[in-house]
Amino acid sequence: MTMSKRRAFLRLGAAALAAPALLTAGRARAADGTKWRMQALWGGGTTPMIYEEAFCARVAELTNGSLEITPFAGGQIVPSAQAFDAVRGGAFEMMKTFDGYTAGKIPAHGFSSTVPFGFPDPDQYEAWFYERGGLELARESYAPAGLTYIAPTVYGQEPMHSTVPIRTIADLNGLKGRFVGLAAAVMGDFGVAVSPLPTSEVYSALDKGLIEVADRGDIKANYEEGLQEVAKYLILPGIHQPTTATSYVANTRAYDALDDQQKAALAVAAREISGSLRQNIIVSDGEYLKKYQDAGVEIIDLDPVDIAEARNQAVESWKKAATDNLSTRMMESQVALMQELRLL
Known part of the structure; x- marks a missing residue:
């Protein structure tokens, strides 16, 4: 990430968290604010789905209710394999996806989802997104489809x-x-x-x-x-x-209609949830490895x-x-x- 891009990201984050003028504007819109629907990858009640619900709640908190996202479990609105086309067509505004599913059509998605034998530490993979231009490259991969890549959720290995x-x-x-x-x-x-x-x-x-x-x-x-x-x-x-990235992706027309505070809230909430889920998985892995051994x-x-x-x-x-x-x-x-x- 270049210095100018880093400054821009930090300005957006600060706006979402602290700028009084933007928060005042959010209060003015709260009564008839923007309402989105998001379909996730996960089944209802699963740990990852609980974190998607937390993401939506955090966005609402950061925007003082001016952007409300209703989360749906995988397959609740459309079959998961159809989510890409559904969001592109505007059937709903946002999806949580795994880029690897579309790597056959978009080769770059093979690298923005996981790299076999690649980064062994999720912090390294996340650093590639935020410090080495990965975020911009991921956005470039979705732009021709009328979709906007917002941010990854990065966590560790799958055995x-x-x-x-x-x-x-x-x-x-x-x-x-x-x-x-x-x-x-x-x-x-x-x-x-x-x-x-x-x-x-x-x-x-x-x-x-x-x-x-x-x-x-x-x-x-x-x-x-x-x-x-x-x-x-x-x-x-x-x-x-060895490391995994799932992705928050929105319909570009819907995303462009948001104000700067709402866009910043999406970015900040996504970054927070990425770290929170990763820490949960670290603890969970230790607990469940013992269960495997007991079995x-x-x-x-x-x-x-x-x-x-x-x-x-x-x-x-x-x-x-x-x-x-x-x-x-x-x-x-x-x-x-x-x-x-x-x-x-």
Whole structure:
């Protein structure tokens, strides 16, 4: 992020939090303020959905009620796969999405959602968004569709679950696995026969032996789904998805109609929720790893040296996946930061 852009972001944040004139304007509009609907990725009552509800409440608080967002669980307004087109068409104003779902059509989205073997720490990935121009690149990826990328929610790894022990990266070679997005391409380059199964089919595919290793969701969510019953090995870190970014995305026409305070409130609330959810997941992971062990699951920690060597190999996979100018610029900026951080 350039110095001028950083100053602009800080001005917006300060306006949302402190400027009396803007807050007065918000009070004047509160009675007949702007009302949005947002469809999230998650099911009702789940931990991530609770945080989406907190995001909406925080936006209302920061704008003194001038912008009210009603959150809906995944699939409540339209099927999740149709949310992109629905928001673009104005059926509702905002979605919480995972860019990896649209990486097939927009190659850059493979890099704004997760980078297999990439940033091992979510703070590093979030720093790329806010300090190395990732936010602007993500916005560029959505603009042609009439959509505005607001901000990411960045959190940590999603583990691999396996019916066979995987103690080295080389052990992946020849296995049948479920991965999606950029991870499908990268894991394929490491010898996995990839099937991009829907999330809902992961349990049964492991149970029936159709696959031997799988990505699904975070540690807690996978336990609640019962994967400890069908996969007796949990592999850490989740090299296919070491850090994760989901995205707040709005219809551009609706977003442009907001005032500066409302736009700033969206940015500030999103940044706050990103940190809060990440901290919740850190604590939750420790609690649920113990539950996996109690259920007879062996937790395997991969060798950091093995992962570092594989990361250098994965760069070639990233380059192959960057098939247009924007995805190439996004990938190269991430590689540059990883080199500065001595990850490559």
